[in-house]
Amino acid sequence: MRNPGFLWTIIVILVILDFYVFQAVKVALTAASPRVRTTVVSVYWILAVITTATLIAYPYLKVENLPREARSYLFSMLVIIFFSKLLASMFLAMDDVRRGATWIISKLFSNPSLEVNQTSSGITRSVFLSWLGLAMGGGLFSSMIYGFTNKYNYHIFRLRLAFKNLPAAFKGLKIVHISDIHSGSLADKKAVKKGVAKIMKEKPDLILFTGDLVNDRAVEMDELADVFAELKAPMGVYSILGNHDYGDYIRWESETEKSNNLQRLRELQAKMGWRLLMNEHVLLEREQEKIALIGVENWSAKGNFPKYGKLSNACSGTEQVPFKILLSHDPSHWDAEVRSQYKDIDLTLSGHTHGMQFGVEIPGFKWSPVQYMYKQWAGLYEEEDQKLYVNRGFGFIGYPGRVGILPEITVINLT
Numbered sequence: 385m386r387n388p389g390f391l392w393t394i395i396v397i398l399v400i401l402d403f404y405v406f407q408a409v410k411v412a413l414t415a416a417s418p419r420v421r422t423t424v425v426s427v428y429w430i431l432a433v434i435t436t437a438t439l440i441a442y443p444y445l446k447v448e449n450l451p452r453e454a455r456s457y458l459f460s461m462l463v464i465i466f467f468s469k470l471l472a473s474m475f476l477a478m479d480d481v482r483r484g485a486t487w488i489i490s491k492l493f494s495n496p497s498l499e500v501n502q503t504s505s506g507i508t509r510s511v512f513l514s515w516l517g518l519a520m521g522g523g524l525f526s527s528m529i530y531g532f533t534n535k536y537n538y539h540i541f542r543l544r545l546a547f548k549n550l551p552a553a554f555k556g557l558k559i560v561h562i563s564d565i566h567s568g569s570l571a572d573k574k575a576v577k578k579g580v581a582k583i584m585k586e587k588p589d590l591i592l593f594t595g596d597l598v599n600d601r602a603v604e605m606d607e608l609a610d611v612f613a614e615l616k617a618p619m620g621v622y623s624i625l626g627n628h629d630y631g632d633y634i635r636w637e638s639e640t641e642k643s644n645n646l647q648r649l650r651e652l653q654a655k656m657g658w659r660l661l662m663n664e665h666v667l668l669e670r671e672q673e674k675i676a677l678i679g680v681e682n683w684s685a686k687g688n689f690p691k692y693g694k695l696s697n698a699c700s701g702t703e704q705v706p707f708k709i710l711l712s713h714d715p716s717h718w719d720a721e722v723r724s725q726y727k728d729i730d731l732t733l734s735g736h737t738h739g740m741q742f743g744v745e746i747p748g749f750k751w752s753p754v755q756y757m758y759k760q761w762a763g764l765y766e767e768e769d770q771k772l773y774v775n776r777g778f779g780f781i782g783y784p785g786r787v788g789i790l791p792e793i794t795v796i797n798l799t
Contacts, residue, residue: 472521563735595626
């Protein structure tokens with residue numbers, strides 16, 4: 385945390401939340417025995433003090449010297465605790481607002497000649513909302529901790545996509561689509577190998593990767609390059625760059641060092657047997673029929689992400705090809721440029737969102753906070769004759785886990 389002012393703001397807010405949530409803890413423990421109350425209160429404040437002390441000491445801990453996985457878990461635990469207490473406080477605030485409004489109304493409109501019955505045979509609203517707030521905060525905390533166990537729980541999503549202009553020779557083409565490996569976050573090589581083995585078990589004709597191979601630096605792939613080099617397909621393995629692959633989110637000693645990092649990443653993918661598409665296309669041929677595979681550099685409609693992609697360059701020369709697949713990392717590209725200016729692109733494959741690694745997916749319903757930023761954030765989207773598929777990501781970044789939104793291997797059959 386390079387900004388001390390921001391860190392101290394978080395610390396102050398957390399201390400306020402500690403005392404605020406404690407009021408609900410006291411209410412919830414009203415009917416408990418003295419021994420239970422003492423134990424719960426002691427545990428609550430011990431954890432609160434440890435959390436606050438860790439935040440205060442954070443700039444001096446030299447966390448960069450800790451193992452990568454330890455850093456990730458430490459930071460995540462602090463964030464989880466903060467947001468769990470923040471969520472609990474929202475429900476407690478509802479009760480405080482209700483009681484404040486009741487008090488004001490009673491002062492303004494009370495009739496002294498009428499008796500008010502203060503007794504209640506059931507649970508009071510305050511106790512109910514206190515329990516509800518604690519349950520919601522505790523539920524968030526528990527689910528996020530459980531999510532640590534899901535980060536390598538690779539899930540296969542299967543779909544058949546029908547296109548009326550697909551050349552007959554390509555009917556039945558099996559594509560595996562993966563995205564957002566984020567090798568800098570992957571610490572369990574054996575688990576990653578199992579994910580790669582799942583891909584190869586599908587026996588795909590074509591493997592497509594839609595960006596964010598690393599978090600920042602090409603060296604992050606050193607331990608895993610041999611694993612991902614095992615990805616093979618008869619028609620090839622193709623890839624593009626995502627926003628993290630450019631090294632834009634860390635400080636470099638010079639622009640030359642940053643440029644060299646990107647060049648090393650390009651060379652690394654070539655050694656792995658992947659064909660990196662940089663605003664260009666390749667023609668895939670079967671039985672003298674062709675389709676175009678188009679790959680662009682990162683291009684986002686969101687202002688805080690770069691627009692390196694040049695789709696006009698990538699598409700040049702594909703005008704007479706009857707069927708086109710586009711690899712574009714950021715799904716906001718689809719609405720912003722692809723659908724409006726390139727209606728002959730039949731299928732776009734993207735990633736980037738990770739489904740925020742948090743949400744709910746059940747048959748007929750899916751939700752994640754990321755949907756308030758991205759209209760297309762996970763799964764299949766269709767407009768007229770064009771289709772977009774957004775992969776939920778193979779890896780993870782920031783939070784080392786998955787809650788509800790599992791890491792994805794997409795298997796697409798074209799018909």
